[in-house]
Amino acid sequence: MPKALRCDVCVIGAGSAGLSVAAGAAMLGARTILFERGEMGGDCLNYGCVPSKSLLAAAHAARNIRQAARFGIHGSDVRIDFSAVVAHVRQVIAAIAPHDSVERFESLGVRVIKAPARFAGPGEIEGGGVRVRTKRIVIATGSTAAVPNIPGIDTVPYLTNESVFSLNARPDHLLIIGGGPIGVEMAQAFRRLGSSVTIFQRRRLLPKDEPEFVELLRAELAAEGIAIHEEVEIASVASTSNGIAIGLGGQPEPIIGSHLLVAAGRRPRLAGLDLQTGGVLHTEKGVVVDAQLRTSNKRVYALGDVIGGPLFTHAASYQAGIVIRNALFRLPAKADYRALxxxxxxxxxxxxxxxxxxxxxxxxxxxxxxxxxxxxxxxxxxxxxxxxxxxxxxxxxxxxxxxxxxxxxxxxxxxxxxxxxxxxxxxxxxxxxxxxxxxxxxxxxxxxxxxxxxxxxxxxxxxxxxxxxxxxx
CATH class of the missing domain: 3.30.390.30 (FAD/NAD-linked reductase, C-terminal dimerisation domain)
Known part of the structure; x- marks a missing residue:
């Protein structure tokens, strides 16, 4: 039988959203338990914001050297040591990791259980050999890369944000499916670090942003040598003797690259939570919440990527404040994204x-x-x-x-x-x-x-x- 525990707040997920709630709850005196099945810090620290901006910083440094002559500064040619670039990314993650560590959160009074968690009832969570009965439950399990339904994609090796920062060698030609923020950021980073890059986007590039500025940015990316295919349908993906081939509808010849990065959106992490047991309504887009971030079970709150958007770390931090006010202070705080x-x-x-x-x-x-x-x-x-x-x-x-x-x-x-x-x-x-x-x-x-x-x-x-x-x- 699992060991029985009691607490005031039980948080599932130690990404930005969950950590913010857990820290706030514990510092306010609530008995807090935090479950995490993977890395502390979640996607933002390990596979998202931190490594991507670290890689972009290295790429920006390479660009500055190449363009120094416009200031009258002349140096030697740029030499990219990709293994050293990867080491830089890992060093940045390591420098920030203690802030999100088990040790720090236990010092704040949070009990951290490194194990998957699932609902054992409307007010009970089970995992890691314990069964927790709690007054409030917070779901903050985040999201993972969505893989589009393209013929052949399951037959080829592909990268996502969870694996691209683990590359030990620079891609010769990186193919990127997806022209959203992740896709264009990685395209420019790898291009400046010496890779050939091709983007495939079903709609226009960065569809949520002002079209006139997207047009200017598109021109900048193209001037750097990034090939951009917009409003295209990918008919097939296949392995070849030369790498990975992407076939476009209406084009006779495929485009071949050495590596494939899938950056075509996100899907919420819901598997294994047994949300039905907890009486928590959800769809394929995520956990359903109201403006106070409450679920259909009024003792359960959800925030961050698992609710389907907005998919930003700073949005998750903002939502954590909403949850704290509602769950602990019983204030009718509502999320307002007008100034996000x-x-x-x-x-x-x-x-x-x-x-x-x-x-x-x-x-x-x-x-x-x-x-x-x-x-x-x-x-x-x-x-x-x-x-x-x-x-x-x-x-x-x-x-x-x-x-x-x-x-x-x-x-x-x-x-x-x-x-x-x-x-x-x-x-x-x-x-x-x-x-x-x-x-x-x-x-x-x-x-x-x-x-x-x-x-x-x-x-x-x-x-x-x-x-x-x-x-x-």
Whole structure:
């Protein structure tokens, strides 16, 4: 018989979502048990955000060396030691891992059980030789790579985010199925590290982002030598003597590469949880929750990738706060994603928050106003020779900020101001009054805000008013 335990909060999954809830609950005095079947830190630390950004940093360093001559700096040719690049990625993971370790969470008062967990009843969890009776249950099992239903794909070796960072040798030609953030980030990283790269995307590249900025980013990727096939159907995948062949519908010759990376979306990790036993409603898209992140079993909450979206680490951290407030303080907190930003960490970065133009026009029609500014007019961007892209702001006719998109160096840092503005329902006038340091890339935000008011300020009547006031003085 399994050993019987009791606690206040039982968390299943030690990724970003689960760790945030477990730490918060324990630090607030709740008896907390955490189950994890795999690596502490989950996908973000081991297979996602941390290794991907570490690889991108190495690729960016290679690009800087290649382009140093534009500043009058001349060095030797770039030599990529791929094994050393992989070692760098692993070192970064190792440096961060203690923050997510069993030891740290046990020091916070969390009992960690390294084993799979399943529902043994509406308020009971079983795993690792124990049966836990608890007041609150939190499901945070995350997601895994979705593999598309393509003829032959199950007959070839393929990589996902869980295996691509374990490569010991650089791919000669990397084929990537999927043109979302993961696909394009890995495409640019491996291209800059010396691989040939081909992307296959069923729809357009980065379909959730502003099309005009995606077009600019697409041109940047193509200029680096990345082959991009958009709006294509993959008819077949097969092994050949030369590697892996992808056949496209309507094209007689397949495209052959040495390695295949599948980056075609995510699916929730639900297997083995016995959710029916717990009375937890779910679909193939994930666990069904309400705005308070409660499931059909009111003692059970779910958050992170397992609920089907939004699939971001920072969204999971935000959701953890919602769960803590509801589960422990019994406050009616609801998730609100109106000011949720996201970033594709290519070079240039593509960052977004709020409504895109098309979404805004569906809601407001001709009351939508669009304001832009380009990095070509930003002095810091010119000094650093990083002038690609710009900013696009969506407002209503009164200047209330509804959405923002930035394409450019450090766009992920610059979008944070706009996330705050949207969360506080600010107007562009709040930004025009800011005093910003010069020269900074952040000045582009004030430039865009000022551009909204320029047509009103420089109409004929303000000029007549100024002349009258000058005459009266």
């Amino acid at each position: 930003p996201w970033v594709t960490y290519t070079d240039p970065e593509l960052a977004h928050v709020g409504l895109a133009e098309a979404q805004a026009r569906e809601l407001l029609g001709d009351r939508v106003r669009v304001t832009r500014a380009d990095f070509t007019d930003n002095d810091r961007a010119q000094a650093e020779r990083e002038i690609s892209g710009g900013i696009k702001i969506i407002t209503n006719q009164k200047g209330t900020i509804l959405g923002a998109t930035i394409l450019g160096s450090q766009a992920g840092e610059l979008i944070q101001l706009w996330a705050l503005a949207i969360s506080r329902k600010l107007k562009l006038s709040a930004l025009t009054a800011l005093i910003l340091p010069y020269p900074t890339r952040g000045e582009i935000s004030k430039s865009a805000a000022s551009a909204f008011y320029a047509p009103k300020l420089f109409r004929p009547w303000p000029k007549r008013l100024v002349r009258l006031l000058l005459w009266l003085s």
